[in-house]
Amino acid sequence: MLANDETHVFYRNPFTRYPTVARGEGPYLFDENGKRYLDACGGAVVSALGHSVPEIADAIKAQLDRVEFAHTSQFTNPSQEELARLLAERAPPGLNHVYFVSGGSEAVESAMKMARAYWVQMGRPDKWMILGREQSYHGNTLGALAAGGNRWRRAVYEPMLFKAPRVAACYCYRCPFDKTPDTCSLPCADDLERAILEAGPESVAAFIAEPIVGATAGALVPRDDYFRRIRQICDKYDVLLIADEVMTGLGRCGTWFAIDQFGVVPDLICLAKGLAAGFVPIGATLVHDRIIETFHRRRNVFQHGHTYMGHPLATAAGVAVIRYLEQHRLVEASRTLGDELIGRLRGALGGHPQVGDIRGRGLFVGIEFVADRETKTPFEPELAFHRVLGDAAFANGLIVYAMGGTIDGRRGDHVLIAPPFIVTRAQLDEIVELLVRSIDAAVAEVGARQ
Ligand SMILES: Cc1ncc(COP(=O)(O)O)c(C=O)c1O
Numbered sequence: 001m002l003a004n005d006e007t008h009v010f011y012r013n014p015f016t017r018y019p020t021v022a023r024g025e026g027p028y029l030f031d032e033n034g035k036r037y038l039d040a041c042g043g044a045v046v047s048a049l050g051h052s053v054p055e056i057a058d059a060i061k062a063q064l065d066r067v068e069f070a071h072t073s074q075f076t077n078p079s080q081e082e083l084a085r086l087l088a089e090r091a092p093p094g095l096n097h098v099y100f101v102s103g104g105s106e107a108v109e110s111a112m113k114m115a116r117a118y119w120v121q122m123g124r125p126d127k128w129m130i131l132g133r134e135q136s137y138h139g140n141t142l143g144a145l146a147a148g149g150n151r152w153r154r155a156v157y158e159p160m161l162f163k164a165p166r167v168a169a170c171y172c173y174r175c176p177f178d179k180t181p182d183t184c185s186l187p188c189a190d191d192l193e194r195a196i197l198e199a200g201p202e203s204v205a206a207f208i209a210e211p212i213v214g215a216t217a218g219a220l221v222p223r224d225d226y227f228r229r230i231r232q233i234c235d236k237y238d239v240l241l242i243a244d245e246v247m248t249g250l251g252r253c254g255t256w257f258a259i260d261q262f263g264v265v266p267d268l269i270c271l272a273k274g275l276a277a278g279f280v281p282i283g284a285t286l287v288h289d290r291i292i293e294t295f296h297r298r299r300n301v302f303q304h305g306h307t308y309m310g311h312p313l314a315t316a317a318g319v320a321v322i323r324y325l326e327q328h329r330l331v332e333a334s335r336t337l338g339d340e341l342i343g344r345l346r347g348a349l350g351g352h353p354q355v356g357d358i359r360g361r362g363l364f365v366g367i368e369f370v371a372d373r374e375t376k377t378p379f380e381p382e383l384a385f386h387r388v389l390g391d392a393a394f395a396n397g398l399i400v401y402a403m404g405g406t407i408d409g410r411r412g413d414h415v416l417i418a419p420p421f422i423v424t425r426a427q428l429d430e431i432v433e434l435l436v437r438s439i440d441a442a443v444a445e446v447g448a449r450q
Contacts, residue, residue, distance in 0.1 A: 025050075114304075132148055354371070368414045386402040
């Protein structure tokens with residue numbers, strides 16, 4: 001452990017004492033004291049293959065031996081060419097072009113700027129607005145933060161954020177329109193039309209959404225027909241659809257792309273996290289033919305770029321990750337093991353008085369907690385139930401992605417469970433057992449404080 005006054009690191013949370021990680025192996029991390037942690041969320045839904053996979057490390061080392069870096073304004077490199085081809089072959093039809101960056105926020109920034117540049121080239125320079133949804137997260141750079149709907153993350157920076165009207169979340173457990181599955185006519189999707197009309201269709205460039213909402217709301221799965229309605233509304237008003245798959249992409253939800261499960265083709269897809277599975281930082285924006293064609297027709301370049309885009313080490317890792325996923329049939333594994341995990345969680349926690357909802361797709365599972373199951377009343381935000389639970393789990397050697405503000409940026413608590421796709425069934429049992437124990441400890445602790 002580092003004492004905070006003995007370090008020069010500006011930590012995420014300077015009031016926390018972080019253990020020092022020493023090594024990783026499969027789904028486990030070990031700290032310098034030898035304590036073992038079952039990493040059931042890949043950090044922040046990053047480590048799709050587990051830790052220290054020799055095949056990925058070897059691919060990075062081999063690239064390092066050939067050349068470590070060549071700026072993309074001067075050279076292309078074989079691994080970025082190959083990774084772009086592999087992604088285009090697996091992406092929804094038409095998304096054949098890949099713009100590489102270094103992380104999720106950069107992928108989102110690139111997508112939003114590309115949408116804007118597209119409309120300028122189409123002779124519609126008034127189209128600049130990006131609409132997002134309540135309770136969404138698209139990254140922490142200013143543009144991505146502006147498009148996102150997570151209030152506590154935005155609060156301090158609010159005056160610096162561009163105007164991005166927001167659309168209702170598709171949140172069936174707490175429907176903002178008080179609908180039930182029987183009475184639902186998708187008013188949350190129609191809310192996009194309201195927002196476009198209010199903003200003025202002539203000024204809206206794109207709508208951005210996570211196919212399954214991750215960090216802010218804990219694996220919110222939309223109704224099967226939600227995105228088809230969204231696509232129709234986007235088409236009606238000439239609005240591009242950006243699928244932010246930074247968390248959900250590359251097999252996490254049991255298909256290469258989560259949007260594949262909803263029967264629509266977006267215009268742009270943002271990727272990061274699972275793309276190099278945490279071995280190196282990478283992000284990518286997948287771009288539809290019709291957007292690229294506007295650049296080509298006008299012989300324009302996309303006015304954007306970052307120093308490390310298409311970095312050979314990152315793209316070499318990406319190629320190795322896709323090959324590994326395929327060789328070991330891990331996208332399928334994510335689907336089947338995800339179903340099993342949800343089944344086990346429902347079995348163990350379905351009747352728990354503090355568990356309101358268990359949801360997700362593939363190995364991307366959320367649990368929402370409540371103080372009262374009948375009324376769905378959340379815990380008081382001051383109790384920070386999610387933090388107490390996250391800490392209890394960590395102490396028990398289980399890492400989960402615990403977050404608060406599930407309902408509106410302030411109220412509500414959830415955890416994301418997103419183990420690597422190589423997780424075994426015995427390890428799924430271990431996750432469930434440690435989680436149940438941690439939930440009971442957290443409930444007891446907040447109970448004692450009340
Ligand atoms: C859906 C989504 N988009 C974008 C981001 C931002 O990615 P990064 O932290 O790599 O910038 C995240 C990060 O959690 C995310 O979940």
